Amino acid sequence: MNEKLLLDDGTELEQVFCRPDTLTDVPYHYCPGCGHSVVHNVLMEVVDELDIQDKTIGVAPVGCSVFAYHYMNIDMQEAAHGRACAVATGIKRVLPDKLVFTYQGDGDLAAIGTAETIHTVNRGENILIVFINNGIYGMTGGQMAPTTLPGMVTSTSPYGRDIHMSGYPLKITELAAQLPGAYYVTRQSVHNPNAVRKLKKAVTKAFEYQMQNKGTCFIEVVSNCPSGWKMTPVETIKYLEEVMFPYYPLGDVKVPKE
Amino acid sequence: MNEKLLLDDGTELEQVFCRPDTLTDVPYHYCPGCGHSVVHNVLMEVVDELDIQDKTIGVAPVGCSVFAYHYMNIDMQEAAHGRACAVATGIKRVLPDKLVFTYQGDGDLAAIGTAETIHTVNRGENILIVFINNGIYGMTGGQMAPTTLPGMVTSTSPYGRDIHMSGYPLKITELAAQLPGAYYVTRQSVHNPNAVRKLKKAVTKAFEYQMQNKGTCFIEVVSNCPSGWKMTPVETIKYLEEVMFPYYPLGDVKVPKE
Amino acid sequence: MIKEQEIIIAGFGGQGVLSMGRLIAYAGMIEGKEVSWMPSYGPEMRGGTANCIVIVSDSRISSPIITKFDTAILLNQPSVDKFEKAVKPGGLLIYEQSTVIHPPTRTDIEIIGISAIEEADKLQAKQIANMIMAGAFLEKRPILKIETLIEALKKALPPRRHNLIPLNEQALNRGRELVKQAELAHS
Amino acid sequence: MIKEQEIIIAGFGGQGVLSMGRLIAYAGMIEGKEVSWMPSYGPEMRGGTANCIVIVSDSRISSPIITKFDTAILLNQPSVDKFEKAVKPGGLLIYEQSTVIHPPTRTDIEIIGISAIEEADKLQAKQIANMIMAGAFLEKRPILKIETLIEALKKALPPRRHNLIPLNEQALNRGRELVKQAELAHS
Amino acid sequence: MEKEIRKEEPRLMKGNEALAEAAIRADIDAYFGYPITPQSEVIEYLMREVPNRKDKKIVVLQAESEVASINMVYGAAGAGARVMTSSSSPGISLMQEGISYIASAQLPCLIVNVVRGGPGLGTIQPSQGDYFQATKGGGHGDYHLIVLAPASVQEMADFVFDAFHLAEKYRNPAMILADGALGQMMEKVVLPPDGGLSKQPKPWATTGKTKDRNHNIITSLFIQPEEMEKVNLELQKKYEAMQSEVRWEEFQTDDAEILLVAFGLSARICQKVVDLGREKGIKIGLLRPITLYPFPYKRIDELADKVEFILDVEMNAGQMVEDVRLAVEGKVPVYFKGRMGGMIATPEEILQEIEAIHEKQNVLHD
Amino acid sequence: MEKEIRKEEPRLMKGNEALAEAAIRADIDAYFGYPITPQSEVIEYLMREVPNRKDKKIVVLQAESEVASINMVYGAAGAGARVMTSSSSPGISLMQEGISYIASAQLPCLIVNVVRGGPGLGTIQPSQGDYFQATKGGGHGDYHLIVLAPASVQEMADFVFDAFHLAEKYRNPAMILADGALGQMMEKVVLPPDGGLSKQPKPWATTGKTKDRNHNIITSLFIQPEEMEKVNLELQKKYEAMQSEVRWEEFQTDDAEILLVAFGLSARICQKVVDLGREKGIKIGLLRPITLYPFPYKRIDELADKVEFILDVEMNAGQMVEDVRLAVEGKVPVYFKGRMGGMIATPEEILQEIEAIHEKQNVLHD
Amino acid sequence: MIKGTVKIDAKICKGCELCIVACPQNALALSPNFNDKGYRYVELIYDACTGCVNCALVCPEAAITVYRQAKSSKKSQLKSE
Amino acid sequence: MIKGTVKIDAKICKGCELCIVACPQNALALSPNFNDKGYRYVELIYDACTGCVNCALVCPEAAITVYRQAKSSKKSQLKSE
Numbered sequence A, B: 001m002n003e004k005l006l007l008d009d010g011t012e013l014e015q016v017f018c019r020p021d022t023l024t025d026v027p028y029h030y031c032p033g034c035g036h037s038v039v040h041n042v043l044m045e046v047v048d049e050l051d052i053q054d055k056t057i058g059v060a061p062v063g064c065s066v067f068a069y070h071y072m073n074i075d076m077q078e079a080a081h082g083r084a085c086a087v088a089t090g091i092k093r094v095l096p097d098k099l100v101f102t103y104q105g106d107g108d109l110a111a112i113g114t115a116e117t118i119h120t121v122n123r124g125e126n127i128l129i130v131f132i133n134n135g136i137y138g139m140t141g142g143q144m145a146p147t148t149l150p151g152m153v154t155s156t157s158p159y160g161r162d163i164h165m166s167g168y169p170l171k172i173t174e175l176a177a178q179l180p181g182a183y184y185v186t187r188q189s190v191h192n193p194n195a196v197r198k199l200k201k202a203v204t205k206a207f208e209y210q211m212q213n214k215g216t217c218f219i220e221v222v223s224n225c226p227s228g229w230k231m232t233p234v235e236t237i238k239y240l241e242e243v244m245f246p247y248y249p250l251g252d253v254k255v256p257k258e
Numbered sequence C, D: 001m002i003k004e005q006e007i008i009i010a011g012f013g014g015q016g017v018l019s020m021g022r023l024i025a026y027a028g029m030i031e032g033k034e035v036s037w038m039p040s041y042g043p044e045m046r047g048g049t050a051n052c053i054v055i056v057s058d059s060r061i062s063s064p065i066i067t068k069f070d071t072a073i074l075l076n077q078p079s080v081d082k083f084e085k086a087v088k089p090g091g092l093l094i095y096e097q098s099t100v101i102h103p104p105t106r107t108d109i110e111i112i113g114i115s116a117i118e119e120a121d122k123l124q125a126k127q128i129a130n131m132i133m134a135g136a137f138l139e140k141r142p143i144l145k146i147e148t149l150i151e152a153l154k155k156a157l158p159p160r161r162h163n164l165i166p167l168n169e170q171a172l173n174r175g176r177e178l179v180k181q182a183e184l185a186h187s
Numbered sequence E, F: 001m002e003k004e005i006r007k008e009e010p011r012l013m014k015g016n017e018a019l020a021e022a023a024i025r026a027d028i029d030a031y032f033g034y035p036i037t038p039q040s041e042v043i044e045y046l047m048r049e050v051p052n053r054k055d056k057k058i059v060v061l062q063a064e065s066e067v068a069s070i071n072m073v074y075g076a077a078g079a080g081a082r083v084m085t086s087s088s089s090p091g092i093s094l095m096q097e098g099i100s101y102i103a104s105a106q107l108p109c110l111i112v113n114v115v116r117g118g119p120g121l122g123t124i125q126p127s128q129g130d131y132f133q134a135t136k137g138g139g140h141g142d143y144h145l146i147v148l149a150p151a152s153v154q155e156m157a158d159f160v161f162d163a164f165h166l167a168e169k170y171r172n173p174a175m176i177l178a179d180g181a182l183g184q185m186m187e188k189v190v191l192p193p194d195g196g197l198s199k200q201p202k203p204w205a206t207t208g209k210t211k212d213r214n215h216n217i218i219t220s221l222f223i224q225p226e227e228m229e230k231v232n233l234e235l236q237k238k239y240e241a242m243q244s245e246v247r248w249e250e251f252q253t254d255d256a257e258i259l260l261v262a263f264g265l266s267a268r269i270c271q272k273v274v275d276l277g278r279e280k281g282i283k284i285g286l287l288r289p290i291t292l293y294p295f296p297y298k299r300i301d302e303l304a305d306k307v308e309f310i311l312d313v314e315m316n317a318g319q320m321v322e323d324v325r326l327a328v329e330g331k332v333p334v335y336f337k338g339r340m341g342g343m344i345a346t347p348e349e350i351l352q353e354i355e356a357i358h359e360k361q362n363v364l365h366d
Numbered sequence G, H: 001m002i003k004g005t006v007k008i009d010a011k012i013c014k015g016c017e018l019c020i021v022a023c024p025q026n027a028l029a030l031s032p033n034f035n036d037k038g039y040r041y042v043e044l045i046y047d048a049c050t051g052c053v054n055c056a057l058v059c060p061e062a063a064i065t066v067y068r069q070a071k072s073s074k075k076s077q078l079k080s081e
């Protein structure tokens, strides 16, 4: 870092952005254009900047991001499907001075893990929950998630999600925000550079709040799944903007009253 | 029923209230003054009046009311702890013309069964959920429930519920009401005759909505546990009024927009 | 010397049947005997009887759960209904007389009715009925010294409640007297 | 007559490697052979290769999962990197030439490069590259008749998509030609 | 059940899909499940196909978890439905409480476990590591599932019928214990006939109390130990009766000097071993248990009288081998060959093992 | 571990409470659990007592479920804590996925199962019906717990130390398999000394990556079958090594002609049977497995050489008896006597059984 | 004139006293006697009962039958409200 | 004069094109060539780059390093915002 580049014409350029130090060298296994990678980058960027590599312990879910621990160069645990919040509780309670976060998909956090999610937030566990909502089960090949939109085609809703059969998409972030244990709840995305900037701010805040023992911070990232959605990465941006965000509006859901 | 009573002085009195027909003769095993019994009575009273004994299928929880099936003279299933909503979903989906209800305690519905509760309501399963919130685990001898009030002494919060350790009491009824699948959500009690009358109306409405396929009806009954609270039944009434209701205010939480 | 006593103590929750049993077991331990104490637990306690099985023995105890007893100490009607038949022939049944409307009827065991609740009321200490029963029991089956029981009580109670010890002692003695009176009446 | 062919077909998801394999298996079944088709599955598909193992045999097939192959049909670089070494000595490796920058190098197997993607582009049908590869394979290992493959295709495609059959046939034939050309070039 | 002659054209299908199609044809009333590799095709197929079967009324619901799935199965089964779920190892572990409840409440249903390599999250590759869990009871208490182990896509389909038939006959949950390869692979299958499994009345089901009967109760709670023991004795009697349903298959055991015992995919591989061995003049035979519970103890015991040794082959660290040893009770040595974590022994590898043992045995005999 | 001489006064305690007090003295860092009869006193005792131990920093948390509990245990164990949970049968069934994960990730921890009668909701009375689940692996995949079976309140306390010692030595989850009676009963106990179990460094734990080491990863995912097989082989090697920890107890086996095998509460009862039998001149001996995994196969096999027959006694339908039969391999007949659903056989009943078998055997021998 | 009365099933009464506090007429009280279950049960102690049903509604044991001098032929008063 | 430039790690680029659409200067495009992973990778096609970091922010593979003619010695532009 802080490397300089000297061009042929003598111009000196300064390095202003590079791969975060706290990423390992292992190439991501994610599909091209997958939002998981971007969120990983942002998380490790913040760990770099806050200089908390030695204090941060991550919990990976079962989902496409199950291998997060290969990429994030911090101590990590891989939790059973849906149990990341319970695992994080176990870690944080015995190591209250460390910074603990979970990283979970929508199937993991909002389906099988619903009870753990709700109760962890309700207890106000002093952790950060990062919730990647791509409206689908990426890992297992594109099945319907609790957050799949009405009418959206997946391998288990081949004729589109039918709300009479499966109900409406679950806005678990709004539920979480209702709980007194939730300190800071926000919905972000990574579909363009500004969104990435905002997410980074949110993550920074969340870690700072955790250092101040404020309770649970909960960041939803409305993300994409080019493979599951059967779209090119570029097409997913449009789908996000036109279809996902109207249902999952971006922005803070609960901010601390300071 | 409709029996008359002829007094010595020649006055003829009409029977205006008696034990519901749809109760069996088995005496309740509940502790003296326990609200469970009253709610059982009300439920069966409504089954009598709507004449739906042959259509109604109940699901008993694991909790003090685990033996509900001994008392309610209707077809019933006993579910695993916390899974009554899943069991009811299984029944209702294969028998959509029957009237299905669950009967669950606060440990059952709001702790171990949180995921099933949330997702059943979110799917809008066309059932009635009866939720007996007595702020304690009665069955297992008085441990802290998710709904135990701050400072309340139980066998697992011997120095009073500590919100820093266990979080605030979970208002799962309010969460359920947020879900689009919830059609009618109300909080009732049985601590005096009028409360019982209101509960009966709520139950009647809920069954009627179910006949109209409206979605999930959810009735919380803020109840007592003389044994767990270590109070006489009469003392529990005061505690309910003075301590429980302020935290769990009675009344409708979500009413149908008609 | 009695080498072993297998005892069931039953009544409503709140009547102190569990603590009475614990006290006997504790005293047995102090006297160097093998003891076990096993409570009833679970939902049958709701609105029904609480009970505990106490075994005091000179030799090692195998199972703490048994179904036949040398002695039954029964503080309410449901307990009498349930455990009368569980007393071994020749065994002893002591029951609380003032609240039991259908007294036990077996003829192959010794049956003693004690109005412990009434007597406790007289001593202005409802919660002491259990100790009156315990006194009655020890009068009939002197497996333990009363002094040891008092010693056990001292260890079981927190110091700030040691003022209750004289009352308990009184109750124990009252129980013993009542047995004697009952026997006198029968003889 | 070839009694058995154990084939691995690999490439990116979306290149039609699974359906090509299925077609070969289906055609084998029509010809009365024993067949099995086994896809790769799970997260290794993410951003990596999809593959399937196809076995066409005259006798009963034991395991559908094997690690050495008579033939490898490989449509991208990672597949070449992964499966080149899995070809049995004397076996066949056909790879997509236009996108693979490090071609296979073994000398104890037969290696044929086919620019299937380029050729498919020429036919204005990107999705047909797999059939070009299939044609090439059948030219080298005539375990099945081309007609059976077409028949299989008819059964596999819904009627409304039968208009695609001539294109597929063309691709198969193009593959066969390309092999011949390649062999000519080498010889 | 007699095997009928099937007229339908053979199809090329995945094991998971053949199983799902068979379930439709077996007239299931409901399926509840949660996706997990390598069996998600079961629910995917049902979601895709069921809406096209206008003559059928089948509930297909993706539950929020495996815990919910199995309890939905409990509810539907209690209400008299023909109902099933499917999952793979970790998901099946989550179902253990529910399975124990279903067994105790004596409800018929089908649970499919398309096993992957464990323990833990493990690998998604095929395995037979859940034999103990399936046969000895992964849940609490004394109970047994009827366990069928298919070895082909054909059996993935056929055993759906067998499993429901047995489950309903005995009011007992049945399990199909397959593995990832059987679920994922395609091969030829001739599907069982639609509607070929009749439905018997279930007077015990909770379908609404009518005037002419007492209220029906589905429960697994028997708080009095005397009562609970009675229920247990009843269960044990049922398991005893189920022993008559034991099924297995033998290959070239008539003159075998060495006996292979293997189930599922391992048995397919061992069949090849038999052939390879016999080509070399080694008289190998194979017994394949088809029902893992009940287990063919007796037949293995009989065969033990005739062979030099037994080699049990599994895709795990040695589980069924305990049952084989229990069958044989020391009569002949029982050896074990296993690969783990998704690895599969090749026929050659197994034959080598046999030859090595053979040599060792001969040395011993000298 | 050498048994030290204990100076403390004996106390009268419930098994559950003695276990909880021992956990405090064994310096646990954390307990996570969910109430269930007959073991709720464990968490109740900890909640009551821990705040009074100002010298200790122990986390005691009531989780929202057993599923959450076991996963909290996983997290805390992975972070290097000495951590435990306790439950009873249905709750333990719910933990099976988590247990399989913990075993696969090789994390030390203690799981206490105070068994009640199953299957299903069953009864809350004592039982030994979870032997299979504990020893063969109720979860998916090939793994084993270290399983200790106490037979007294004293051992309820002592085995907490043993369990953590072994768990940490082998980086493997350990289980204490008790029953409702042992949990609920009070008897004399001399508690183990406070702080008597030292803590070794856990360099693998996720405590925050420091500059001087690579990042630590706790996982049970090994997607490549080759890798997963390696993990499995490593586990198997560990289980092999654990065999050296096998523990059992014998009573009057020296001259025994009849051998009783029983664990836990059943073994206490069988001790009485030995006495009663010998009074009658029947030479009975008793072997009590203390570790159920590893199991004393070898010793039972040795004793089998000397006795006429073996009677295995359990509070279930016959589970450990399979291991006894595997130990004996047909050398002598192995009989089984079991009561179920919370029922407990009396010494007299067992003796009668012995006499009946004895008679039958003699007829056979004539 | 007697407006109403109650019959209390003494066998199943658990003496919880909830009916006593619910009765606007203070017409109910615990008996000094015990029932088969060992509980003191409730009795109507004088003729003030109006048949208002309050006691019956709150009785956990459904032990109370209420009679009233009234035209209503409804099974229970509740419905008529 | 060149205001900025990017270095793209062609080895790990997956050709998702997200950087291309994120670049306000339209300075990026897919190469006709393939990398070791079989993907066409992205290249800077002319000197319009301003070093605005947009492409790098959205790059899933963290494959882009950005240089800019600027005083900021901050590790990343983000922080300075």
Ligand SMILES: Cc1ncc(C[n+]2csc(CCOP(=O)(O)OP(=O)(O)O)c2C)c(N)n1
Residues within 6 Å of the ligand: A062, A063, A064, A065, A081, A104, A105, A106, A107, A108, A109, A132, A134, A136, A137, A138, A139, A140, A145, A225, E034, E035, E036, E037, E066, E090, E091, E094
């Ligand atoms: C107990 C259990 N059930 C199911 C699975 C299979 N499974 C793995 S990941 C997953 C869902 C993945 O979806 P999501 O959480 O949304 O993550 P994504 O892949 O979309 O990032 C499922 C169902 C499992 N591994 N374990």
Ligand SMILES: Cc1ncc(C[n+]2csc(CCOP(=O)(O)OP(=O)(O)O)c2C)c(N)n1
Residues within 6 Å of the ligand: B062, B063, B064, B065, B081, B104, B105, B106, B107, B108, B109, B132, B134, B136, B137, B138, B139, B140, B145, B225, F034, F035, F036, F037, F066, F090, F091, F094
């Ligand atoms: C899986 C499982 N965990 C725990 C238990 C023990 N248990 C039985 S009932 C109960 C809670 C009872 O509380 P609640 O649901 O509030 O009902 P209440 O008795 O208060 O009416 C618990 C924890 C169980 N039976 N099964």
Ligand code: SF4
Residues within 6 Å of the ligand: A029, A030, A031, A033, A034, A035, A036, A064, A134, A138, A139, A224, A225, A226, A227, A228, D046, D047
């Ligand atoms: S499947 Fe979807 S979520 Fe998973 S890596 Fe691919 S694009 Fe991302």
Ligand code: SF4
Residues within 6 Å of the ligand: B029, B030, B031, B033, B034, B035, B036, B064, B134, B138, B139, B224, B225, B226, B227, B228, C046, C047
């Ligand atoms: S313990 Fe509480 S909830 Fe249970 S029956 Fe008694 S009073 Fe009612």
Ligand code: SF4
Residues within 6 Å of the ligand: G004, G005, G006, G022, G023, G024, G025, G026, G027, G028, G048, G049, G050, G051, G052, G053, G054, G055, G056, G066
């Ligand atoms: S009916 Fe009304 S007045 Fe009569 S006893 Fe009951 S509460 Fe009192």
Ligand code: SF4
Residues within 6 Å of the ligand: B033, G008, G012, G013, G014, G015, G016, G017, G018, G019, G020, G041, G042, G058, G059, G060, G061, G062, G063, G064
């Ligand atoms: S409310 Fe019912 S149970 Fe309670 S005292 Fe009155 S009559 Fe008896």
Ligand code: SF4
Residues within 6 Å of the ligand: H004, H005, H006, H022, H023, H024, H025, H026, H027, H028, H044, H048, H049, H050, H051, H052, H053, H054, H055, H056, H066
């Ligand atoms: S830094 Fe900005 S201008 Fe330069 S290539 Fe990237 S997006 Fe384009």
Ligand code: SF4
Residues within 6 Å of the ligand: A033, H008, H012, H013, H014, H015, H016, H017, H018, H019, H020, H041, H042, H058, H059, H060, H061, H062, H063, H064
């Ligand atoms: S965003 Fe990154 S991975 Fe995607 S095309 Fe651009 S450089 Fe390549």
Ligand SMILES: [Mg+2]
Residues within 6 Å of the ligand: A105, A106, A107, A132, A133, A134, A135, A136, A137, A138, A145
């Ligand atoms: Mg997702």
Ligand SMILES: [Mg+2]
Residues within 6 Å of the ligand: B105, B106, B107, B132, B133, B134, B135, B136, B137, B138, B145
């Ligand atoms: Mg409760």
